[in-house]
Every structure is written in C-alpha cells, then in structure tokens.
Amino acid sequence: MKKNLLKLVPALLLSLLAGAVGLAGCRPRAPEHGISFLAEVDTNRVSARLLPGRGVEATVEVLRKRVDVPGVAKPLIQPVGDNRILIRLPGLTEAEKASAKSQIQKAGFLEFRLVHPESDALLKQGTVQPGCEVKVERRKRQGTVVEVRRLVKKEPERGLTGDYVAESWVTLDPISGEPKISLKFNSEGARLFGDITREHVGHCLAIILDGELYSAPVIREPILGGTCEISGSFDLAEAHDLAAALQHPLPAPIRILEERKF
Numbered sequence: 001m002k003k004n005l006l007k008l009v010p011a012l013l014l015s016l017l018a019g020a021v022g023l024a025g026c027r028p029r030a031p032e033h034g035i036s037f038l039a040e041v042d043t044n045r046v047s048a049r050l051l052p053g054r055g056v057e058a059t060v061e062v063l064r065k066r067v068d069v070p071g072v073a074k075p076l077i078q079p080v081g082d083n084r085i086l087i088r089l090p091g092l093t094e095a096e097k098a099s100a101k102s103q104i105q106k107a108g109f110l111e112f113r114l115v116h117p118e119s120d121a122l123l124k125q126g127t128v129q130p131g132c133e134v135k136v137e138r139r140k141r142q143g144t145v146v147e148v149r150r151l152v153k154k155e156p157e158r159g160l161t162g163d164y165v166a167e168s169w170v171t172l173d174p175i176s177g178e179p180k181i182s183l184k185f186n187s188e189g190a191r192l193f194g195d196i197t198r199e200h201v202g203h204c205l206a207i208i209l210d211g212e213l214y215s216a217p218v219i220r221e222p223i224l225g226g227t228c229e230i231s232g233s234f235d236l237a238e239a240h241d242l243a244a245a246l247q248h249p250l251p252a253p254i255r256i257l258e259e260r261k262f
Contacts, residue, residue, distance in 0.1 A: 033091070033261070033262065034088065034089045034090035034091055034262060035100070035101075036086065037086075037089075038080070038084060038085075038256070038259075039085045039104060039257065040083055041083045041253075042253045042254065042255075045252050056083060056085065059252060059254060060085055066103040066245070073091045075089045103244060104254070105256060107210045107245070107250045107254075108245030108248065108250055109162060109211075109250070110162030110165065110209050111156040111161050111209075112156055112160040112161070112196065112206070112207060113153045113156055113205075113208060114152070114153050114157050114200060115151065115203065115204035115216050116152070117203055119150055119151040123149050123150075129151065131153060132151050132154060134151060135149075135208065135213035136148070137213045140178070148216075158195065158196060160192045163189075164185050164189025164192065165183050165186070166189070168181060168183050168243045168246040168247045169182050169243055170243050171229070179235070179238075180239070181230040181231075183246065184227050185227070193223060193228065194222060194224040194226070197223040197224075200219055201222065203218070204218050205217060207228075207230050209242065214230050214232035215232055230242075
C-alpha cells in the first residue's frame with residue numbers, strides 16, 4: 001500500500017503543475033500601459049456646416065480617425081457630459097503618445113485670405129483697414145527665422161477653407177529639402193481656388209492654419225489644377241502632424257484639461 005502511495009505522489013504533483021500552467025495560460029492579460037486625456041470642446045465655435053448640437057459627436061468621430069494607430073489596441077473615445085470627451089489610448093510608445101497628444105490639440109482649421117494690396121505701406125503708417133488684421137509670417141532664411149508682418153483680411157476669400165480639402169500630404173522641396181504640405185481640393189474647392197487666383201493675379205494670398213499665417217505667396221498666374229502647397233518654418237514631424245490635421249479637421253477647437261498615464 002505504501003509503495004502505491006509513493007507512486008501516486010509524483011503523478012499528483014505533475015498533474016497539479018500542469019493544471020497550474022494551464023490556468024496561467026488562461027488568465028486575462030494585464031491591460032497595456034497607455035495614456036488618457038480629458039478634453040473640452042469649445043461648443044461656441046462649432047463649424048457652421050454642422051447641425052446644431054452635433055459638435056461633440058462630430059469631434060469624437062474626427063479624433064477617432066486621427067489617433068487610431070494600426071497594430072495597437074483600439075482607442076476608447078467617448079463623450080462625457082455636454083462638452084467633454086474622454087480619450088483613452090492603450091499600448092502606445094512614448095513617441096506615439098506625444099504624436100497623439102499633438103493630433104488631439106490641433107484644430108486643423110485652414111483659411112485662404114487675401115493680403116491687402118497696400119499692406120506694407122499701411123503697416124508703416126500704423127494703419128489697419130476695417131475688415132483686416134495684422135498677421136505675422138515666419139520665414140526661414142539661412143538658418144534663421146525672419147518675421148514679416150502682413151495686413152490680412154479677417155474672412156476667407158469666397159469662404160474658401162479646409163472644408164474643401166480632399167487630400168493632404170507631405171512633400172520635400174527639391175532644392176532646400178524643407179518639408180511642404182501639399183493640398184488637393186475637391187471639385188467645388190478647385191473651382192473656388194481657380195476663380196480666386198484668376199481674379200487676383202499679382203496679389204498675395206495668405207494661407208492661415210489654426211489662426212497662424214504660414215505663408216503668403218504672390219499669385220503669379222491662375223491655378224486651375226485644384227492643388228496648392230503650404231510652406232513654413234516647421235520640421236518634418238510638424239509637417240506630418242499638420243497634414244494629418246488637415247486631412248481630418250476638427251469641427252471645433254478643443255483643449256486638454258487632464259492627462260494621465262495608466
């Protein structure tokens with residue numbers, strides 16, 4: 001009897017060990033580390049193209065497109081109350097977290113406004129014409145940034161904004177190697193852009209993104225192909241972030257109220 005018992009003990013131990021291994025394999029994985037944000041939507045500045053009350057819902061849809069990284073766990077993005085959004089992003093690297101935060105905060109509101117034809121003279125006199133405002137363009141010259149003041153109309157010409165952009169991507173200048181953002185308008189945007197450039201040859205057209213003047217090139221000839229470029233004092237990473245923001249512009253500005261790691 002004792003011999004049989006001794007034979008059973010090792011077998012029992014092996015059985016228990018196998019069960020333990022099996023149970024360990026079935027245990028749910030610990031949640032991946034990530035980051036969460038609580039953001040507030042400025043519902044007073046929701047795009048006029050949206051139906052009343054859809055500002056937060058539309059912002060959630062855009063944020064999901066912006067921060068959904070292929071190959072990682074799906075983000076949790078949901079409204080909290082009337083004007084706040086919870087954004088929970090698991091399984092991101094530190095670089096991806098920084099990029100996601102940048103994408104969340106960028107509104108991506110693009111406007112094409114005309115520069116006043118007498119901008120330089122009026123600014124020297126200290127005169128700001130009604131319906132205009134002063135914007136500062138920052139240009140790179142031989143490794144330094146030079147600021148150029150412009151007197152720019154307050155409203156986009158013919159209502160031409162980022163709503164008419166179909167695609168945006170980053171290109172490199174073949175001479176300087178600096179990044180640029182290329183835009184392609186939809187059919188209506190291409191028509192508006194063509195009309196504006198045809199009627200204002202010789203004038204400067206200000207390209208303004210999220211309230212900042214990025215460039216104000218002279219219109220040399222009508223541009224009828226429905227594409228244009230944005231140049232400015234940004235690096236390659238910033239250019240990619242801006243291009244992504246323009247691809248999915250927010251319907252209203254948002255700001256991050258709280259940031260937590262988990």
